[in-house]
Amino acid sequence: MMGNVTYDDAPEPRAVICTGLAYSFAETKAVDGLDLSVRDxxxxxxxxxxxxxxxxxxxCITTLLPVPAGKIHVFGHDAARERMAVRRLLGYVPQQLSxxxxxxxxxxxxxxxxxxxVSRRERARRVEQALAAMDLTAAADRLARTYSGGMVRRLELAQALVSAPRLLILDEPTIGLDPIARTNVWEHIDIVRAATGMTVLVTTHYMDEADQYCDRVALMHRGRVHALGTPxxxxxxxxERLGTEGPLPTLEDVFRDVAGSGLDDQAGDFRDVRSTRRTASRVG
Known part of the structure; x- marks a missing residue:
C-alpha cells in the first residue's frame, strides 16, 4: 500500500496498536498522528x-516517553495508564550501547x-538460557570489553531476552556490524522467535535486512507512515505505479520514493549523528 496509510484493521491478534500518536520536541513534531498495528x-x-x-x-511504545496525544496498546495494555504491565511484556535493545x-x-x-x-528462583536458569540462545555460554565469564562487535550485540539481545518478553523491540540492532556479524545476529533472533513465537519490532537502515527478515514493513516520513505492506x-x-517492466524495484527504491527530496532536511541534528557514530565505533 502506497500513499496515505490508515490503521490496519485485519482480524489477526495485535501485539502493538498505535492510534493518532503524536509527540513534539518544542516546535518540532517528531511523531504526527501515527497509526500503526503490529500483529502478534x-x-x-x-x-x-x-x-x-x-x-x-x-x-513511546516502550513507555520511556509519555503518550501526550493518541493511544498505544501493547497486547491490550494501555501504555499511558499501565506502564509497568507494558514493561513486563517487553525486551528492548536501544541504539546506544547498553x-x-x-x-x-x-x-x-x-x-x-x-x-x-525475574524471580530469584528463576534468575540463574533464565540467565543461562539467554546466554545459550545467543551462543555466548563459552564466553559468559569473559569481560564484555573483550567481545567482538557481533558478540556485544548478541550480549545485548541476551540481556533483553532474559525476561522472556512477548515483544522484542530492536532499535538499529546491527548498526556498525560487518555483513557476517549482521547475519549472525539475525540468525539468533530467528531461532529464538521460532522457539517462542515472540513478536519483533525493529528499526533499521539496512534495506536488505528488512527485505529478508521482516514479514511486513512500514515506511515513516515526517512522523507518519506513508507505505505499509510486505516487502x-x-x-x-x-x-505498477511507475509502469516499469523487468526486475522489480528494490526496497531501497521504495524507501527513496517515499522519502523523496526530504532526505536531506530529515537527517537529524549534530547530536543524532554523534550518538550514532559513537555507538557504531564501540560495537564495530
Missing amino acids: GEVFGLLGPNGAGKTTAIR ADSGLTGRENVALFARVFD DELRRGLA
Whole structure:
C-alpha cells in the first residue's frame, strides 16, 4: 500500500496498536498522528530516514516517553495508564550501547534479570538460557570489553531476552556490524522467535535486512507512515505505479520514493549523528 496509510484493521491478534500518536520536541513534531498495528508473532520493520520519528515512536511504545496525544496498546495494555504491565511484556535493545564493559557477559545478563524483576528462583536458569540462545555460554565469564562487535550485540539481545518478553523491540540492532556479524545476529533472533513465537519490532537502515527478515514493513516520513505492506507488496506496488517492466524495484527504491527530496532536511541534528557514530565505533 502506497500513499496515505490508515490503521490496519485485519482480524489477526495485535501485539502493538498505535492510534493518532503524536509527540513534539518544542516546535518540532517528531511523531504526527501515527497509526500503526503490529500483529502478534510477526517481525515488523519500521523504516525511514533519520528524523522520521521512528525512535521517538519506539520510546513511546516502550513507555520511556509519555503518550501526550493518541493511544498505544501493547497486547491490550494501555501504555499511558499501565506502564509497568507494558514493561513486563517487553525486551528492548536501544541504539546506544547498553552492556557494561567492566562486567562479564554473565554479570551483564544477571543485572538485567534483576532490573526486569525475574524471580530469584528463576534468575540463574533464565540467565543461562539467554546466554545459550545467543551462543555466548563459552564466553559468559569473559569481560564484555573483550567481545567482538557481533558478540556485544548478541550480549545485548541476551540481556533483553532474559525476561522472556512477548515483544522484542530492536532499535538499529546491527548498526556498525560487518555483513557476517549482521547475519549472525539475525540468525539468533530467528531461532529464538521460532522457539517462542515472540513478536519483533525493529528499526533499521539496512534495506536488505528488512527485505529478508521482516514479514511486513512500514515506511515513516515526517512522523507518519506513508507505505505499509510486505516487502514484496511494496516493491510490486512501486513497479505498477511507475509502469516499469523487468526486475522489480528494490526496497531501497521504495524507501527513496517515499522519502523523496526530504532526505536531506530529515537527517537529524549534530547530536543524532554523534550518538550514532559513537555507538557504531564501540560495537564495530
